[in-house]
Amino acid sequence: MASEGLPVQAACRLLDVSESGFYAWRSRPPSNRDLRHAWLTDQIRAVHTASRGVYGAMRVHAELTLGLGLTVGHGQIEMLMARAGLKGLPGNRRPRPRHETPDRGRSGFACLHPIGAKSVVGHRH
Numbered sequence: 001m002a003s004e005g006l007p008v009q010a011a012c013r014l015l016d017v018s019e020s021g022f023y024a025w026r027s028r029p030p031s032n033r034d035l036r037h038a039w040l041t042d043q044i045r046a047v048h049t050a051s052r053g054v055y056g057a058m059r060v061h062a063e064l065t066l067g068l069g070l071t072v073g074h075g076q077i078e079m080l081m082a083r084a085g086l087k088g089l090p091g092n093r094r095p096r097p098r099h100e101t102p103d104r105g106r107s108g109f110a111c112l113h114p115i116g117a118k119s120v121v122g123h124r125h
Helices: 008-015 019-027 032-050 057-067 074-084
Strands: none
Touching (some): 008 019, 032 057, 032 074
């Protein structure tokens, strides 16, 4: 908010934080998590570029964990890819085999109890 032209004092009052806390936060070095996210984003971008933009989060995760031996969760890969604006190509390019069933009329099933026939069990349909 302060970077958008709103005075720091008003932004701090609106967000219910102290001004000294804001200035301390602004001058603080990046956290370990921020550093790891930046490093992982570089790794993700390298794998994504090497795949010519084909790999999505699942394949990038597999490449990082199995190929490079990194310990990272797939949710973190999805989050960092979304933040970096990286997406894989959708779908599978290989045609899937179609299972063909013999034609048995309209429904494909034989009728066990024709309409109007009495039930053997004794209840109505």
